[in-house]
Amino acid sequence: MGRSPCCSKEGLNRGAWTALEDKILTAYIKAHGEGKWRNLPKRAGLKRCGKSCRLRWLNYLRPDIKRGNISHDEEELIIRLHKLLGNRWSLIAGRLPGRTDNEIKNYWNTTLGKKIGAQPTNQSRLKSKPPIDHKPTAIEPEAAPAQPQVIRTKATRCTKVLVPTDPPPRLSEPRPIDSTTPQNPLQAQPQQTHSVAPWGPTDFTPDYGTITNSNLFNEDYSYSNLLENVTPFKFEDWASNDCLENNAALDLDSLAFLLNSEEWP
DNA sequence: AATCACTCCAACCGCGACAAT
DNA sequence: GATTGTCGCGGTTGGAGTGAT
Numbered sequence: 001m002g003r004s005p006c007c008s009k010e011g012l013n014r015g016a017w018t019a020l021e022d023k024i025l026t027a028y029i030k031a032h033g034e035g036k037w038r039n040l041p042k043r044a045g046l047k048r049c050g051k052s053c054r055l056r057w058l059n060y061l062r063p064d065i066k067r068g069n070i071s072h073d074e075e076e077l078i079i080r081l082h083k084l085l086g087n088r089w090s091l092i093a094g095r096l097p098g099r100t101d102n103e104i105k106n107y108w109n110t111t112l113g114k115k116i117g118a119q120p121t122n123q124s125r126l127k128s129k130p131p132i133d134h135k136p137t138a139i140e141p142e143a144a145p146a147q148p149q150v151i152r153t154k155a156t157r158c159t160k161v162l163v164p165t166d167p168p169p170r171l172s173e174p175r176p177i178d179s180t181t182p183q184n185p186l187q188a189q190p191q192q193t194h195s196v197a198p199w200g201p202t203d204f205t206p207d208y209g210t211i212t213n214s215n216l217f218n219e220d221y222s223y224s225n226l227l228e229n230v231t232p233f234k235f236e237d238w239a240s241n242d243c244l245e246n247n248a249a250l251d252l253d254s255l256a257f258l259l260n261s262e263e264w265p
Numbered sequence: 266a267a268t269c270a271c272t273c274c275a276a277c278c279g280c281g282a283c284a285a286t
Numbered sequence: 287g288a289t290t291g292t293c294g295c296g297g298t299t300g301g302a303g304t305g306a307t
Contacts (some may be wrong), residue, residue, distance in 0.1 A: 016275070038292060055276065090295060105296075106274050
């Protein structure tokens with residue numbers, strides 16, 4: 001494609017961030033919000049490139065970040081989601097509140113990859129080292145498939161969202177799934193990007209075609225994300241949360257079903 | 266105590282996708 | 287439709303920390 005570098009690297013700090021830089025970045029984002037990463041360093045007075053600022057904020061400075069001690073539940077969820085999604089760390093991280101894609105990726109490469117006998121993504125560094133002390137664990141699949149089926153979802157950006165002033169009507173009944181509706185909402189749906197919210201102000205017609213595999217997961221203003229924003233849920237109860245009385249809930253139920261399914265790879 | 270081997274994780278890099286022009 | 291700018295993602299690397307010899 002031929003891209004110019006994201007920023008001139010001359011005169012910029014690199015490597016580990018100092019406490020002062022962290023403080024400046026945090027203060028700036030608290031005052032002005034996230035975004036406009038390219039201009040942020042200049043405005044904030046940081047000698048860093050915008051990308052670096054973004055990464056530092058997202059992976060380390062964000063106030064909602066949970067650090068360390070990945071619980072057994074989280075670990076299990078990561079493994080299941082990885083089976084389902086492959087190395088889509090951002091999507092996996094999206095289902096683990098407070099965890100970052102980088103953290104999950106690192107955790108996978110250093111811990112889980114060995115635990116479940118999968119190839120770490122960082123093969124160049126680990127290829128010469130066989131997994132040490134590889135003992136079966138409770139979460140280890142008995143016979144890992146040679147080629148796990150991975151659904152290649154695609155996260156898309158959705159920057160323009162029309163949010164109706166009225167909330168979507170609550171559905172009293174789940175929509176019957178007809179023969180043309182994929183049983184797996186993560187599968188077989190053409191990629192769609194919404195320029196408006198999936199419901200209309202007066203015409204809310206739930207459809208698996210409007211909640212797609214991508215916007216089910218991405219962090220944009222997707223329907224499911226809006227619901228999450230209204231009622232944040234913990235992943236432990238994400239499939240049973242009462243606030244999800246609509247097709248987003250169905251999608252989450254479907255996902256929960258898939259993750260719990262023995263047949264799913 | 267010194268050295269080596271290895272692990273872990275923060276940070277960097279390159280690229281693709283999308284929006285704006 | 288082509289080009290340019292920006293953002294976000296996944297892969298990779300550097301180096302600090304730690305354990306083994």
